[in-house]
Amino acid sequence: MHPSKRALALAGALLCVQTQCGTASRVSWPGPDGPLPAGHAEVRTLNGRYNRVSSQVLVRQVTNVTRANLDWAAYHANFMIADPAPEAAELPTGTATVNKPFKGLLDEATLSSSIARTTLTEDERVHPLAFAPLAELIAAKLPGAAGGIEDLAAAVRGENWGQAAAPSLVRQVASDLFVHKTADGSSELWLKVEFQPWFKALGSLPDEDDDGFPEIYGRVRADLVSPDALAFIAGDYTTKVLSAAEVKAWANQLSSYWYPSYNTDLVGTPKTWPDAQIESGIRSELGAQTFAEPTIVLRGKPQGKPTYNVFLLKTGTPAAVASAATPAAVVLKASKPTPKPAATGAQVARELAAHGGSWEKWAAQVVPFRDVVRAKLKATPAKAKGVPGVDGFLFYRTALESVVGGDFEKQPKGKNPLPVILEFKRVLEEQQVDFLFVPVPNKVEIFPDKL
Numbered sequence: 001m002h003p004s005k006r007a008l009a010l011a012g013a014l015l016c017v018q019t020q021c022g023t024a025s026r027v028s029w030p031g032p033d034g035p036l037p038a039g040h041a042e043v044r045t046l047n048g049r050y051n052r053v054s055s056q057v058l059v060r061q062v063t064n065v066t067r068a069n070l071d072w073a074a075y076h077a078n079f080m081i082a083d084p085a086p087e088a089a090e091l092p093t094g095t096a097t098v099n100k101p102f103k104g105l106l107d108e109a110t111l112s113s114s115i116a117r118t119t120l121t122e123d124e125r126v127h128p129l130a131f132a133p134l135a136e137l138i139a140a141k142l143p144g145a146a147g148g149i150e151d152l153a154a155a156v157r158g159e160n161w162g163q164a165a166a167p168s169l170v171r172q173v174a175s176d177l178f179v180h181k182t183a184d185g186s187s188e189l190w191l192k193v194e195f196q197p198w199f200k201a202l203g204s205l206p207d208e209d210d211d212g213f214p215e216i217y218g219r220v221r222a223d224l225v226s227p228d229a230l231a232f233i234a235g236d237y238t239t240k241v242l243s244a245a246e247v248k249a250w251a252n253q254l255s256s257y258w259y260p261s262y263n264t265d266l267v268g269t270p271k272t273w274p275d276a277q278i279e280s281g282i283r284s285e286l287g288a289q290t291f292a293e294p295t296i297v298l299r300g301k302p303q304g305k306p307t308y309n310v311f312l313l314k315t316g317t318p319a320a321v322a323s324a325a326t327p328a329a330v331v332l333k334a335s336k337p338t339p340k341p342a343a344t345g346a347q348v349a350r351e352l353a354a355h356g357g358s359w360e361k362w363a364a365q366v367v368p369f370r371d372v373v374r375a376k377l378k379a380t381p382a383k384a385k386g387v388p389g390v391d392g393f394l395f396y397r398t399a400l401e402s403v404v405g406g407d408f409e410k411q412p413k414g415k416n417p418l419p420v421i422l423e424f425k426r427v428l429e430e431q432q433v434d435f436l437f438v439p440v441p442n443k444v445e446i447f448p449d450k451l
Contacts, residue, residue: 029216031206032114038176038209041126043073046312047286052077053197053212057282059291059310067137068129068238070250073311075130076176077211080262080300080307083170084383085198092169096201097162103155106191106218113206118190118217119180128176129233131191135174137237138229145232148224156193161201168384171199175215179233187230189220247313251296260396261385264300273297279306303383369448370404376451377401393450399442400451 042064050058058080060073075081101108112118115125135153139146156174158165176192195205195214205214242250251266258264273294274283296311355362377400380387386394408416425435444451 030112030114030117032116032208035210036114036116036208038077038128038211039126040069040072040076040128041123042069043076046291047289049285049287052079052082055079055285056305057285057308057310059286059289059294059312061312061314063314065242065247065313066238066240067236067242067250068134068233070242070247070311071133071137072128072130072176074254074309075133076128077213078309080264080302080309081258083173083196084303084385085196086169087381087383090166090169090381091198092160092163092166092171092201094163098202099162101161102152102159102193102218105152105155105221105224106193107221108218110190110219111216112218113214113216114208115192115217118178118219119182119188120178120190121180124178124180127238128178128192129238131174131177134177134233134237138232142226142228142232145226145228148221148226149229152191152220152224156191163201168386168388171196171201177220179230187234188222189225190217191220192217247295251298251311255298258298258300262300262302264298267297267299269294269297273310274308278308282306282308372451373400373404373444377404387451389447389451391450393443393447395444395451396442400444402442403444 042062044061044063046059046061047055047057049055056079058078062069062073101111110118131153135146135149138149153174156172157170159172160169161171172193172195174191175194178190178192180188180190182188193216195202195216197212197214205216207214209215255264255266270277271293273291274286291310291312293312294310295313296309298309298311300307300309352358352362355365376387377397380397385397387397387400388394405411405415408418410416421437425437428435
């Protein structure tokens with residue numbers, strides 16, 4: 001046996017867990033015999049330098065355009081949606097214990113650090129499903145059948161191995177789901193659980209696919225997944241080839257779903273990507289690699305710097321996606337807006353009078369609250385996207401920053417939304433479309449007491 005394979009086998013066969021605070025329970029998860037890269041039969045990562053920890057661009061090709069394959073291409077080992085590592089002061093302390101992991105929702109006797117030790121066939125291993133989007137889709141389409149899947153996600157994400165729990169500390173996540181057809185024709189599910197690289201309380205766990213994130217596999221308890229959910233997975237989700245219009249809808253939904261946390265937008269798809277307009281750092285990471293006619297280009301800024309997800313699909317070229325058949329637009333006669341601001345103006349005047357009679361006096365009254373917000377932001381690690389409040393409340397960092405940001409018109413370039421709003425209004429007016437602007441308070445403005 002090669003020395004590296006022997007080391008992996010010895011590390012995984014019987015893991016005696018050591019922590020800085022003492023010796024924890026012994027785990028007996030069987031380990032791998034050697035490295036075994038993760039893969040997908042119908043999805044390929046094309047940028048050869050891709051690293052899920054340090055990269056700023058991910059390029060994937062999908063040769064069979066099903067919803068399942070698109071979801072896996074977007075979610076599997078994607079740096080853009082990764083949880084940032086906690087600050088040193090946040091790292092969990094105390095001895096780890098192993099006692100009925102994941103609330104018993106994964107069969108403990110089947111837990112293993114190697115996919116080769118599962119019942120999955122070779123073909124089943126290369127057709128993984130991304131767990132997170134599948135769970136959300138089942139909850140949306142089959143709410144009555146989603147309870148077990150949601151319980152499993154929560155049990156994996158919330159497992160703290162006997163250490164102190166904290167909402168911002170997620171030690172492992174449910175990554176991939178696999179379907180195994182048994183000899184009697186029924187289906188059983190296997191789950192891949194990935195540990196965060198910073199989590200060391202269980203010792204140096206084997207990393208069979210060599211991506212920097214140790215993993216274990218376990219069979220999902222049979223009663224967690226309803227027949228309706230299994231039928232959905234085996235049906236349209238994994239077999240239906242999407243039309244160009246459906247691909248376009250998927251891309252828009254993905255971008256909007258990721259937008260609040262990762263600041264994602266769909267951008268133009270040139271004949272060859274990247275072109276000269278793409279940031280030099282992105283082009284430098286790709287080296288000489290270019291990609292012809294990408295179908296979807298998604299730009300994000302999860303950590304304040306531009307990042308890209310690029311998808312090349314066998315069907316649904318950019319032109320086809322853009323020109324996908326849609327219902328004919330409803331044609332309305334030109335109209336002139338008839339705003340009636342008197343009632344709103346009167347209410348604003350009453351509110352202003354109740355708070356000192358001027359905007360300056362009203363602003364002065366909320367200075368103590370803004371000081372509290374600034375203190376909470378300062379006390380929260382810079383990489384944390386969520387700031388915990390009381391009674392289980394969690395606030396987006398960006399929402400808190402906007403509360404203390406001051407006058408929008410005095411914000412630095414890129415932070416002041418007014419020019420964009422006014423330009424959008426102008427474009428709509430040229431098309432004879434009325435523009436209605438509705439400010440909506442964010443969570444902390446409605447529930448300041450929960451911060």
